[in-house]
Amino acid sequence: MNVIEVQGLHKSYADIKAVDGIDLTISQGEIFALLGPNGAGKTTTVEILEGFRKADSGSISVLGFDPSQRGVQSRIWRNRIGIVLQSTADAGDLTVQETLSHFAKYYSSPRDVDEVINSVGLDEKRGALIRTLSGGQRRRLDVGLGIIGSPELLFLDEPTTGFDPEARRAFWALIQSLRKGGTTILLTTHYLDEAEALADRVAVITRGKILEVSTPTQLGGRASAKARIQWKSDGVIHEELSDNPTDVVRRLASQFPGEIPELQVVRPSLEDIYLSMIGEK
Amino acid sequence: MSKTKSLPTTIALGVARGGLEIRQFMRQRESVVFTLAFPIILLAIFGSVFKTTLAEGVTFSQYFVAGMIASGLVNTGFQQLAIIIPMEREFGSLKRLRGTPMHVASYFIGKSILVFVSMTIQVLLLLAAGIIFFGVELPTDPYKWLTFTWLIVLGSAASTALGIAFAAVPKSGRGASAVVSPVVIILQFFSGVFFVFTDLPGWMQQVAALFPLKWMTQGMRSVFLPDSFAAREVAGSWETERTFIILLAWLIAGVFLAIRSFKWSRD
Numbered sequence: 001m002n003v004i005e006v007q008g009l010h011k012s013y014a015d016i017k018a019v020d021g022i023d024l025t026i027s028q029g030e031i032f033a034l035l036g037p038n039g040a041g042k043t044t045t046v047e048i049l050e051g052f053r054k055a056d057s058g059s060i061s062v063l064g065f066d067p068s069q070r071g072v073q074s075r076i077w078r079n080r081i082g083i084v085l086q087s088t089a090d091a092g093d094l095t096v097q098e099t100l101s102h103f104a105k106y107y108s109s110p111r112d113v114d115e116v117i118n119s120v121g122l123d124e125k126r127g128a129l130i131r132t133l134s135g136g137q138r139r140r141l142d143v144g145l146g147i148i149g150s151p152e153l154l155f156l157d158e159p160t161t162g163f164d165p166e167a168r169r170a171f172w173a174l175i176q177s178l179r180k181g182g183t184t185i186l187l188t189t190h191y192l193d194e195a196e197a198l199a200d201r202v203a204v205i206t207r208g209k210i211l212e213v214s215t216p217t218q219l220g221g222r223a224s225a226k227a228r229i230q231w232k233s234d235g236v237i238h239e240e241l242s243d244n245p246t247d248v249v250r251r252l253a254s255q256f257p258g259e260i261p262e263l264q265v266v267r268p269s270l271e272d273i274y275l276s277m278i279g280e281k
Numbered sequence: 282m283s284k285t286k287s288l289p290t291t292i293a294l295g296v297a298r299g300g301l302e303i304r305q306f307m308r309q310r311e312s313v314v315f316t317l318a319f320p321i322i323l324l325a326i327f328g329s330v331f332k333t334t335l336a337e338g339v340t341f342s343q344y345f346v347a348g349m350i351a352s353g354l355v356n357t358g359f360q361q362l363a364i365i366i367p368m369e370r371e372f373g374s375l376k377r378l379r380g381t382p383m384h385v386a387s388y389f390i391g392k393s394i395l396v397f398v399s400m401t402i403q404v405l406l407l408l409a410a411g412i413i414f415f416g417v418e419l420p421t422d423p424y425k426w427l428t429f430t431w432l433i434v435l436g437s438a439a440s441t442a443l444g445i446a447f448a449a450v451p452k453s454g455r456g457a458s459a460v461v462s463p464v465v466i467i468l469q470f471f472s473g474v475f476f477v478f479t480d481l482p483g484w485m486q487q488v489a490a491l492f493p494l495k496w497m498t499q500g501m502r503s504v505f506l507p508d509s510f511a512a513r514e515v516a517g518s519w520e521t522e523r524t525f526i527i528l529l530a531w532l533i534a535g536v537f538l539a540i541r542s543f544k545w546s547r548d
Contacts, residue, residue, distance in 0.1 A: 075288060075382040081380075088372065093308040093309055102297065102301050103381065105297050106381045107382060108287060
């Protein structure tokens with residue numbers, strides 16, 4: 001079953017085409033990442049899917065519903081989704097526990113508040129006022145508010161911006177555990193390692209268009225890309241590109257009596273592929 | 282995942298939001314001081330400086346207390362909301378609410394509860410200060426209490442609706458106070474809060490008569506000043522029916538404008 005189906009999505013602001021013909025299909029239980037530079041149209045696309053913006057044209061179905069519709073149906077639909085916006089900085093005069101307990105009231109079948117506090121790692125901050133939380137802790141509260149209604153579909157807009165590496169790992173574990181529970185997740189991110197660690201499929205988007213949709217390991221022909229083998233002999237660095245790097249290494253091993261000097265076998269990273277796709281390299 | 286249970290009702294969520302709003306309000310020292318204590322300080326200053334007697338048994342301080350109670354409806358409704366809502370919009374709290382199944386009406390109900398509670402506290406504080414320090418007497422005529430009740434309900438409802446409507450005007454959250462406060466202060470000067478209304482230039486009186494505060498102050502005077510003072514009003518009477526109609530008209534206009542102009546986010 002497809003949770004999100006989008007065809008021919010267009011959205012312009014004045015004479016700028018923010019989204020210029022996007023097709024997208026995301027199936028149930030999938031973690032799907034939208035990658036792209038700033039201004040590529042990621043946030044506009046996501047905000048249309050979240051029902052915050054109206055598309056100029058295109059057919060959109062999110063959980064079988066057109067997000068731009070209003071009324072009771074829209075509220076029943078919102079009961080089934082969770083949204084973590086890019087930035088929210090409320091005045092913060094409520095505690096973590098109070099805020100989550102309050103938001104839990106909005107939904108028909110909310111998750112247990114203590115369980116959510118625990119899963120976003122805020123146990124020790126349960127009674128703390130939001131204004132006293134660090135940036136990363138606030139972000140985790142944002143995620144807690146996004147999942148409190150036990151959503152079938154969760155939108156995460158650049159969720160780990162400003163996290164330290166440890167907090168990011170913990171966050172990734174949280175997202176993976178949500179997926180195990182069957183939640184479909186649409187993620188936008190700047191971080192290639194994040195997309196690689198989490199996403200089943202990624203879409204690269206620039207100038208309002210999708211360049212490619214693929215798995216992180218196959219994006220841009222990454223899986224079949226030639227490996228670069230590099231070594232040193234007679235004081236010079238040699239380099240060879242090959243589809244069969246093992247053969248090259250075997251050959252080199254027979255040439256050198258011992259260790260092959262400064263041997264490296266490198267496949268293009270997701271970042272290399274991505275940068276070449278968006279034309280930065 | 283099936284969601285068999287139905288969504289909570291708009292009213293129940295509105296009440297829950299009201300409780301939350303009050304809790305937040307009480308924790309913000311600035312808002313408590315600015316909204317609740319400032320009018321009391323003003324009352325203390327003006328009441329002590331201007332000790333003139335306006336008419337038989339009516340001092341300026343009593344006249345001023347009536348005006349400040351009317352202003353309290355504007356401070357806790359219009360001013361408070363027209364400052365808070367743009368801030369909530371800028372911080373993204375409104376957009377986050379927009380993403381939940383909560384109905385917008387629950388948000389408005391919560392804000393109305395906040396206004397009603399802070400308004401009640403403010404009016405009680407001003408009344409207590411007026412009685413203790415400035416010789417204001419509570420009316421004994423039940424008809425005057427009736428007037429007081431509808432003035433409070435209608436005035437504060439109109440003030441709430443107009444505050445939500447005016448919240449669309451400030452361009453940023455931080456700048457909201459600079460846009461809203463002067464509007465309120467000028468209105469207070471024009472409407473006979475700081476000065477005796479009939480002493481103001483005629484054009485000022487005519488401008489003030491277009492806005493609700495002038496009618497609220499006049500209504501509050503009809504409650505707290507002796508009836509003999511009615512002769513000193515512009516029309517030579519309290520114009521009670523007219524006040525009712527004008528406040529009702531502003532309430533209807535306010536609700537209409539609030540619904541038309543309310544925005545969850547800035548773009």
